[in-house]
Amino acid sequence: MTLKLTCPNCGPRYTTEFWFGGEPVPRATPAAPGVDALRADFERVWLRTNVAGVQSERWFHHAGCRRWLVTERDTRTNVFHGHG
Numbered sequence: 001m002t003l004k005l006t007c008p009n010c011g012p013r014y015t016t017e018f019w020f021g022g023e024p025v026p027r028a029t030p031a032a033p034g035v036d037a038l039r040a041d042f043e044r045v046w047l048r049t050n051v052a053g054v055q056s057e058r059w060f061h062h063a064g065c066r067r068w069l070v071t072e073r074d075t076r077t078n079v080f081h082g083h084g
């Protein structure tokens with residue numbers, strides 16, 4: 001089953017045209033003394049919350065407008081909200 005995602009620039013498209021960019025996480029602030037900056041950056045990029053429910057996600061439309069979009073998807077049903 002291929003999901004459809006609505007790109008705000010290109011309209012409805014299959015998710016095979018997109019790259020999943022994970023959950024939007026704010027960039028870490030400069031590390032305070034005593035904080036392992038490398039570890040904090042690793043956790044920000046690779047350790048995802050992956051909730052069972054609606055979560056915000058970043059998607060890159062590589063086969064279309066080549067722009068990032070942020071949308072919401074229910075991980076239990078794969079139904080997109082917002083741009084979906």
Ligand SMILES: [Zn+2]
Nearest residue numbers: 007010064065
């Ligand atoms: Zn697009």
